Every structure is written in C-alpha cells, then in structure tokens.
Amino acid sequence: MNIIVQKYGGSSVGTTEKIKRVAEEIKKSKEESNEIVVIVSAMGDTTDELLELAGAVTNKPDSRELDMLLNTGEQVSIALLTMALQDLGCKAVSLTGAQLHLETTSSHQKARIKDIDLSRIKKELNQGRIVVVAGFQGVTDDEEYTTLGRGGSDTSAVALAAKLDARCEIYTDVEGIYTCDPRLLPGAKKLNHTSYEELIEMASLGAEVIHPRAVELAQKYQVPLYIAESCSKAEGTIINGNIDYLEASLVTGIAVNRDDIQITLRDLEADSYILAEVFNSLAEAEINVDMISQLLDKSGRMNLSFTIPEMDIEKARELIAFYRKDWGVSDWWIRSEVVKVSVVGPGMRTQPGVAAKVFKLLAQSEIPILMVTTSEIKISWLVPAGYEEEAVKVIGYNFGLTLEKD
Amino acid sequence: MNIIVQKYGGSSVGTTEKIKRVAEEIKKSKEESNEIVVIVSAMGDTTDELLELAGAVTNKPDSRELDMLLNTGEQVSIALLTMALQDLGCKAVSLTGAQLHLETTSSHQKARIKDIDLSRIKKELNQGRIVVVAGFQGVTDDEEYTTLGRGGSDTSAVALAAKLDARCEIYTDVEGIYTCDPRLLPGAKKLNHTSYEELIEMASLGAEVIHPRAVELAQKYQVPLYIAESCSKAEGTIINGNIDYLEASLVTGIAVNRDDIQITLRDLEADSYILAEVFNSLAEAEINVDMISQLLDKSGRMNLSFTIPEMDIEKARELIAFYRKDWGVSDWWIRSEVVKVSVVGPGMRTQPGVAAKVFKLLAQSEIPILMVTTSEIKISWLVPAGYEEEAVKVIGYNFGLTLEKD
Numbered sequence: 001m002n003i004i005v006q007k008y009g010g011s012s013v014g015t016t017e018k019i020k021r022v023a024e025e026i027k028k029s030k031e032e033s034n035e036i037v038v039i040v041s042a043m044g045d046t047t048d049e050l051l052e053l054a055g056a057v058t059n060k061p062d063s064r065e066l067d068m069l070l071n072t073g074e075q076v077s078i079a080l081l082t083m084a085l086q087d088l089g090c091k092a093v094s095l096t097g098a099q100l101h102l103e104t105t106s107s108h109q110k111a112r113i114k115d116i117d118l119s120r121i122k123k124e125l126n127q128g129r130i131v132v133v134a135g136f137q138g139v140t141d142d143e144e145y146t147t148l149g150r151g152g153s154d155t156s157a158v159a160l161a162a163k164l165d166a167r168c169e170i171y172t173d174v175e176g177i178y179t180c181d182p183r184l185l186p187g188a189k190k191l192n193h194t195s196y197e198e199l200i201e202m203a204s205l206g207a208e209v210i211h212p213r214a215v216e217l218a219q220k221y222q223v224p225l226y227i228a229e230s231c232s233k234a235e236g237t238i239i240n241g242n243i244d245y246l247e248a249s250l251v252t253g254i255a256v257n258r259d260d261i262q263i264t265l266r267d268l269e270a271d272s273y274i275l276a277e278v279f280n281s282l283a284e285a286e287i288n289v290d291m292i293s294q295l296l297d298k299s300g301r302m303n304l305s306f307t308i309p310e311m312d313i314e315k316a317r318e319l320i321a322f323y324r325k326d327w328g329v330s331d332w333w334i335r336s337e338v339v340k341v342s343v344v345g346p347g348m349r350t351q352p353g354v355a356a357k358v359f360k361l362l363a364q365s366e367i368p369i370l371m372v373t374t375s376e377i378k379i380s381w382l383v384p385a386g387y388e389e390e391a392v393k394v395i396g397y398n399f400g401l402t403l404e405k406d
Numbered sequence: 407m408n409i410i411v412q413k414y415g416g417s418s419v420g421t422t423e424k425i426k427r428v429a430e431e432i433k434k435s436k437e438e439s440n441e442i443v444v445i446v447s448a449m450g451d452t453t454d455e456l457l458e459l460a461g462a463v464t465n466k467p468d469s470r471e472l473d474m475l476l477n478t479g480e481q482v483s484i485a486l487l488t489m490a491l492q493d494l495g496c497k498a499v500s501l502t503g504a505q506l507h508l509e510t511t512s513s514h515q516k517a518r519i520k521d522i523d524l525s526r527i528k529k530e531l532n533q534g535r536i537v538v539v540a541g542f543q544g545v546t547d548d549e550e551y552t553t554l555g556r557g558g559s560d561t562s563a564v565a566l567a568a569k570l571d572a573r574c575e576i577y578t579d580v581e582g583i584y585t586c587d588p589r590l591l592p593g594a595k596k597l598n599h600t601s602y603e604e605l606i607e608m609a610s611l612g613a614e615v616i617h618p619r620a621v622e623l624a625q626k627y628q629v630p631l632y633i634a635e636s637c638s639k640a641e642g643t644i645i646n647g648n649i650d651y652l653e654a655s656l657v658t659g660i661a662v663n664r665d666d667i668q669i670t671l672r673d674l675e676a677d678s679y680i681l682a683e684v685f686n687s688l689a690e691a692e693i694n695v696d697m698i699s700q701l702l703d704k705s706g707r708m709n710l711s712f713t714i715p716e717m718d719i720e721k722a723r724e725l726i727a728f729y730r731k732d733w734g735v736s737d738w739w740i741r742s743e744v745v746k747v748s749v750v751g752p753g754m755r756t757q758p759g760v761a762a763k764v765f766k767l768l769a770q771s772e773i774p775i776l777m778v779t780t781s782e783i784k785i786s787w788l789v790p791a792g793y794e795e796e797a798v799k800v801i802g803y804n805f806g807l808t809l810e811k812d
Contacts, residue, residue, distance in 0.1 A: 016462035050482070056422035057486050058493035065492070068500050069485035072478035076456070079475035080463050086471070087464035094474050098504065099549050143505050 007157035014044030042073025074134035097137035104138035111146035151211020162221035171230035176237035187402035413563035420450030448479025480540035503543035510544035517552035557617020568627035577636035582643035593808035
C-alpha cells in the first residue's frame with residue numbers, strides 16, 4: 001500500500017463543519033487503499049487567540065511557556081478530526097508531537113526537526129488506522145514541548161513524508177500555485193506543474209501557500225508534493241524534480257512579501273571583519289537577514305542596509321543598541337513600511353534582459369526602488385509600501401502572467 | 407523550607423485578570439519562604455466549550471480522543487499562569503501531567519493515579535522555581551494522555567502534597583466548608599475546622615467544594631487540607647485528623663446532590679448471586695452505584711432500586727438491555743428527576759434519634775421519600791426533585807445549622 005501524507009491548514013479546519021468535510025475527503029483517500037497520515041494545523045484563528053491571551057497576561061511571554069500554550073491549538077484539531085473520522089466509521093488515532101517523538105532542537109518558537117521515531121506511527125498504520133498528527137509541534141530530548149515556527153505544519157508534513165517515503169499533499173484554501181497572488185494580479189494563471197526550485201523562490205517571497213523551508217526539505221529528500229484546495233475537485237499543482245531548462249519560461253511568477261522591514265546602519269568602518277560581526281550577531285540572535293545592500297561613501301566609511309522579518313524588530317533594536325559603538329555606527333534607522341516584489345523565472349539564467357525590462361517598467365510607472373537583489377532565477381526589488389500593486393500589474397501584464405494576455 | 411501545594415479551580419482562573427490576581431497571591435506565599443507547587447484547572451467554562459466542540463463533530467466521542475481534547479484546557483491555564491508569575495518577577499515553570507510523569511491507569515476520563523515521579527518537580531523546586539502543574543491530567547506508561555474525571559484537579563493536588571509531604575491548600579470561589587450550601591439554606595454557618603471523615607460525607611453528597619476522592623486520599627496520607635476563597639482575606643476551613651467524638655456535634659451539615667438518577671428493576675430472581683451479578687456488571691462498566699434498596703414482593707420475586715451518576719445513564723441503559731433476560735427482569739425504568747438530601751453528623755454514632763427526628767420533619771412538610779440509606783455518621787433521603795429546598799430548610803433550622811438559630 002502507498003502511504004500518503006496529507007496536510008490541512010488552519011483555514012481548512014477552521015470550524016467543526018469544515019473538520020467534518022475534511023474527514024470525508026480523508027475517508028475517500030483511505031478507500032483508494034492508501035495508508036494515510038494527516039497533519040493538521042490549529043483551527044482557524046486559534047493561534048492568534050492564544051497569543052492574545054498571552055498578551056493579556058504579560059508583555060514579554062517566556063518562549064518556553066508560549067510553546068506550552070501554542071501546542072494546545074493543534075492538539076484540539078487532531079482530537080476533533082480524529083473523532084470526525086471515527087464518526088464516519090474510520091479507524092483513526094491522534095498523536096501529538098511528543099507522542100510521535102518528533103524530536104527537535106530546544107529553540108522555542110523556531111525549533112528544527114532532528115528526527116522522527118517511526119515506531120509509533122508504523123504501529124498505528126499497521127493496525128489499519130489513519131494517523132492524525134499535530135503539525136507545528138515537537139519535543140526535545142528532555143521532554144520540553146516546542147513549536148517549529150513559521151511554516152511549521154508544512155515542515156512536519158514533508159519531514160514525515162520523507163521519513164515514510166510517501167507522497168505529500170498540502171491542502172489549503174487556494175487551488176494551487178499561481179503566477180502571482182490573484183488578489184494583486186487579476187487573471188493570474190494557475191500552474192499545473194512546477195519545480196522545487198521555482199516554488200522555493202516563489203514561496204520565500206511570500207506566495208503564502210507553502211513555506212519555503214518545507215519545499216527545501218521536499219527537494220532535499222525528493223518528496224513529491226501536490227498542492228491543492230481542500231474539499232475541491234479542481235486540479236492542483238504538482239511539484240517535483242528540477243527545472244527543465246529547455247522548456248523554462250522567462251518569468252514563472254511574481255511574489256510579494258510584506259513581512260520584512262529595512263534597517264540601515266551608517267558610517268561603519270569599511271572592514272569586512274565588521275560586516276561579519278554584524279551578520280554573525282544577527283544570526284546568533286536567530287534573526288534571518290534577507291536582502292543586503294552595502295555601499296562605501298566618499299569618506300571611505302560604509303553604509304549598510306538589510307531587511308529582516310518584522311517580528312524580530314525588537315530583538316534587532318536591542319542588538320544594534322548594544323553593539324553600535326563597537327561597530328562604529330554613527331546613525332541608524334528602521335524603515336518598516338516596505339514591500340518586496342520579486343520576479344521568478346528559470347529562463348532568466350539563459351535569457352538576459354529581464355532585469356533591464358523590469359527596471360524600465362518600474363521607472364515608467366514612477367515606482368521608487370529602495371534596494372535590489374538578484375539570484376540565478378529571481379530578481380527582487382524593495383519598494384515603499386503602497387507601490388506593490390502597481391508594480392505587480394505592470395510586470396504581470398508585460399510578462400504574460402495573466403490569462404487575458406496569454 | 408516548607409512545600410505548599412496550592413490548587414486553584416476553574417472559576418479562580420476564569421479570565422486573564424483573575425489569573426493575574428492568583429499570580430499575586432502565589433507570589434505572596436512564595437515570599438513567605440515556602441516552596442510552592444500550584445495545581446490549576448482549565449479556565450472557567452473551557453472544558454464545557456471543548457465538550458461542545460466534540461459534540462458538534464460526533465455524538466459518541468471516543469474516550470481516548472476526548473482526553474486528548476480535554477487535556478488542552480489545563481495546558482492553556484498552566485502556560486498563562488506561569489507567564490503571569492514570570493511577569494511579576496517570579497521564577498516559574500509549567501508542567502503537563504505527561505511532563506510530570508503523573509502516571510495513571512489507562513481508563514480514559516476516569517483514570518486513577520498510580521504514581522508520580524518526583525524527579526522533575528524536585529529539580530525545578532531546587533532551582534527556586536514555582537512549579538505550575540496541570541491538574542486533572544495524567545499519562546499512562548505507553549504515553550497516552552488521560553484525565554482523572556470528577557474532582558481530578560483536587561485529587562492531583564492532594565496526591566502531589568502526599569508525595570511531597572506538603573500541606574495542601576484548595577482555593578475556590580467559596581470561603582470554606584459550610585453546614586449547608588447557603589443558596590439552599592440562608593444563614594448557613596461556615597466551619598472553621600472539620601475532620602476528613604465529615605468532609606468526605608459532606609463532599610460526596612454534593613457539597614461541591616472538594617471532591618471526596620481527594621479528601622479520602624488526604625485522609626489516607628494524613629495530608630493537612632485548607633479550603634478557602636481565592637484572593638480573599640477571609641479565614642477558610644482547616645481539615646485534619648479524625649473526629650473528636652467528645653466534642654462531636656449531633657449534625658454538622660446538610661448536603662444536597664442532584665447528580666444521580668434512580669434505576670428500578672422489577673421481578674429479579676430472589677438470589678443473592680443475581681444481585682452480585684448486577685452490581686458486578688455495573689462495576690465492570692465503571693458505573694458507581696450509590697444508594698441501594700432491595701425488597702421481596704409477595705410472590706418471592708425481588709425488586710431492586712439503586713442510584714447512579716446521571717452521566718452514566720446511557721451505559722447503564724445498554725447494560726441492562728443486554729442482561730435483563732439473564733437477570734429475569736420483567737420491567738425496569740429510570741427516574742431522573744431525583745435529589746438526595748443527606749444529614750451528616752458524627753454525633754449520630756452515639757446519640758440516636760436523628761433519623762427519627764428527620765423522618766418526622768419530612769412527614770410534617772409532606773415531602774415524599776423515595777429511598778433511604780444510612781451510614782455511621784450520615785443519613786440520606788432520596789426525594790423527588792423540587793422538594794430539596796424545603797427539606798434542607800426544615801432540617802437546617804431544626805438542627806441549629808444557621809447563624810440565626812445559633
């Protein structure tokens with residue numbers, strides 16, 4: 001029998017009605033003689049509600065206690081979904097991260113998966129049960145509960161699929177991967193198939209359907225992914241293999257990310273040792289840096305801009321306040337109203353001119369550019385918030401990403 | 407240093423505001439140089455809300471999955487209370503039943519405590535931390551989550567106090583133990599001190615302040631109990647030792663229990679083997695029988711009435727339908743609108759006439775009596791629902807249980 005790992009996100013299990021619908025979908029998959037492992041997120045806004053409770057008690061919740069609190073969200077979903085499956089006559093059992101022995105590092109809210117002990121899950125599957133696993137959570141080797149941070153449930157699902165040599169289906173509230181968020185680019189096309197690499201670029205740029213961390217893991221272990229709308233007959237997007245360059249389109253999609261902020265440090269010593277210090281300090285505080293731009297001024301001092309996730313703003317503020325003298329920073333500021341617009345396309349590798357064309361389109365639309373970064377298959381522009389819709393439209397229509405222009 | 411185990415019930419931690427107030431009380435106890443272990447229940451109506459969610463998904467929730475679901479209630483409380491303590495500058499850590507290794511039987515919703523591994527809790531106390539433990543929950547030796555059923559948090563608290571050789575303080579929403587529920591008997595007096603035995607009789611009869619199971623455990627291990635209102639300066643009730651018969655009052659209190667139903671079986675074979683069968687079947691289904699009344703009719707057949715908790719009504723119904731032919735039952739019925747009124751007093755042992763006086767009072771008030779049972783220090787009358795208030799008043803006023811008559 002084939003093992004299939006299915007992941008249902010929070011919006012797919014947002015109400016007891018939706019949970020019952022999802023249970024019926026799972027039952028169908030089971031009847032196609034598959035062994036099914038289901039990963040569920042917390043219902044709808046549960047995580048936000050729990051954070052609100054914590055916020056009502058303290059301004060600075062301890063990270064261990066926050067994980068203790070957040071873990072309950074998924075535990076509620078797995079119990080309810082398992083009951084719903086049993087109500088349909090399916091044999092099913094729920095498992096928390098701790099019961100699954102999904103072992104993680106002890107870095108609360110950002111734990112990384114170390115290993116998964118398959119003995120319990122295999123035992124349950126062998127007894128013909130559908131196994132319903134709490135996503136997003138794990139346990140350390142000294143029995144502390146952890147959460148995996150952003151994209152945690154996706155990552156749980158892919159990690160389990162990798163260990164079980166299974167296909168991984170991610171069910172969400174959109175039909176699949178689009179060339180661009182249709183709310184931003186009306187008429188954006190759905191992709192029937194894409195590669196891990198393109199999806200990573202799309203996802204890390206805010207496509208929001210699946211977390212890049214999960215896709216990276218899928219790529220590493222070559223786990224076949226299928227992304228589709230839950231409880232829908234519409235065909236989703238298959239993700240596997242690598243880019244077929246012969247067929248590669250110039251631009252696959254556009255992604256928009258509003259989650260970052262820009263930090264600028266002025267007058268650092270022009271010394272690459274100092275740069276290493278800055279990024280090392282940020283890494284040690286577990287702050288992910290995304291875009292980086294560095295320039296020398298006339299006097300030979302260095303100005304540095306970089307973007308980090310908005311959620312880390314306080315940590316970064318403290319860190320810079322602490323080190324600024326060591327680094328020789330004369331002045332620094334945070335610009336939080338920024339948006340990153342990225343153009344992804346494997347064809348860029350072989351066909352030059354995408355950057356030039358986008359720069360021209362942005363200039364014609366008088367869209368200010370704060371920073372630019374490029375990789376092999378993507379180019380990203382940081383623009384002031386408010387300009388992203390115009391940017392997406394002008395790029396989307398000119399690169400054939402909409403149905404109308406196709 | 408003394409170890410104190412404090413238990414806060416659901417109404418004491420019903421809102422984040424109340425959690426913060428409770429944290430301040432705990433901080434005060436800690437500052438009196440005690441080592442503090444806190445047991446908390448789920449916030450307010452959380453357990454009911456979770457049951458409602460389960461009910462929206464299925465009519466017959468699996469008991470294992472129900473425990474998976476219910477366990478989240480206390481997990482939320484411990485995380486929030488710990489955060490609130492940390493916010494006040496206290497060192498604190500939360501532990502679930504599983505992390506505490508509070509090992510139970512695998513009987514879901516009615517698990518019994520087998521043992522508690524103190525290593526984790528001692529480690530945390532030695533590091534100066536207040537340990538906040540999830541009440542009501544435990545774990546089996548194969549890592550399944552359980553709940554302890556009614557009075558579970560009280561039982562967790564007393565069991566921990568017994569193992570830690572600690573005093574156990576139960577904080578609730580009433581000032582202590584009263585001669586009778588003041589809502590039923592206006593002017594009912596608060597007791598400053600009572601014995602385990604009297605409290606067991608009071609509690610098992612529905613006094614609702616502490617579960618008899620917890621008091622029995624306290625008595626067994628001679629754990630000193632203190633029952634008081636949370637966040638209040640009012641003196642509570644101390645419970646320790648045994649009854650001092652010299653001083654024993656004739657009647658300590660009156661309790662009312664509305665949680666039972668009465669089952670009547672007609673025309674059983676008059677054979678004590680059959681009776682053993684009936685009660686053995688009920689025991690195997692984990693249905694607690696309370697009052698029992700048995701009578702032979704003229705033809706030599708036996709009629710049997712007994713009371714069981716209302717929550718077990720469906721189980722009992724199935725069981726009787728299954729066995730009635732074996733038992734020779736010609737007819738049977740359930741009377742659910744019944745109330746048990748009990749009079750508790752150690753003085754009854756040495757001073758006869760309490761029963762006679764109560765029978766006379768009930769007859770004068772024209773209160774129908776469905777069943778009667780007696781023990782050394784209590785007498786209970788089952789009456790039709792609706793008559794209990796009159797019964798309590800007439801007994802209370804005539805036995806000096808109110809301030810007015812004192």
